[in-house]
Amino acid sequence: EVQLVESGGGLVQTGGSLRLSCAASGFIFDEEPIGWFRQAPGKERENLSCFSSRGDFTYYANSAKGRFTVSSDNGKKTIYLHMDNLKPEDTAVYYCAIGPCHLYYGDYDDLSAAGPKAFAWGQGTQVTVSS
Secondary structure (H helix, E strand, O other), rough: OOEEEEEEOOEEOOOEEEEEEEEEEEOOOHHOOOOEEEOOOOOEEEEEEEOOOOOEEEEEEOOOOOOOOEEEEHHOOOEEEEEEOHHHHHHEEEEEOOOOHHHHHHHHHOOHHOOOOOEEOOOEEEEEEOO
């Protein structure tokens, strides 16, 4: 059974940092692209990144470039989203998900416009940035 479990969310002040984790199981970790997504209240779920743990590619939405970094520990089958200089507009539930983001990335000027194209999701972790 495919499982993705996010953790690391919480309350942080503007300008602070957080590292989210996504622990994966039930599939061959380095064969599937994994994306980070977020959904703010009343908004569409937004694709933030597309990542290959094999090192083949890492793509970011414009909103993530320069502040967010994706990495992985393949031995732990875990990917991370390190977020710096957080802003109140980053407040959202953050999800990791498996999906062919590397196939549709080039169809959009900004990855965030691609929408939530994934077939296996974690439960999400809340990030709240206070002003």
